[in-house]
Amino acid sequence: xxxxxxxxxxxxxxxxxxxxxxxxxxxxxxxxxxxxxxxxxxxxxxxxxxxxxxxxxxxxxxxxxxxxxxxxxxxxxxxxxxxxxxxxxxxxxxxxxxxxxxxxxxxxxxxxxxxxxxxxx
Numbered sequence: 057x058x059x060x061x062x063x064x065x066x067x068x069x070x071x072x073x074x075x076x077x078x079x080x081x082x083x084x085x086x087x088x089x090x091x092x093x094x095x096x097x098x099x100x101x102x103x104x105x106x107x108x109x110x111x112x113x114x115x116x117x118x119x120x121x122x123x124x125x126x127x128x129x130x131x132x133x134x135x136x137x138x139x140x141x142x143x144x145x146x147x148x149x150x151x152x153x154x155x156x157x158x159x160x161x162x163x164x165x166x167x168x169x170x171x172x173x174x175x176x177x
Contacts (some may be wrong), residue, residue: 071074071165075142082140084156084163095166095175130160137164137174
């Protein structure tokens, strides 16, 4: 590696690994091997995304197809989020809203406050 190169920067948009691993028992497919998108981050970046190589982006800009608001990264409708409670070995409980896209298997998630409704997309 050359001295002038910058280190790679990785952003992880998933909950703790213990939660990710436990999601297999909740019925989510391959949670350790798929993309995770926190709903609040997804909403913030959805309108800022500029995927210039994606034909859907160009089609939306030219008015040929509908914009992808309320859509998964693959173009499918966003999954319905369901509330799950995870209990850790320490006895601490944490609530999450989770849903998985049936096409690309991206998992959408958000922490859940007590008695809070699922977050809007």
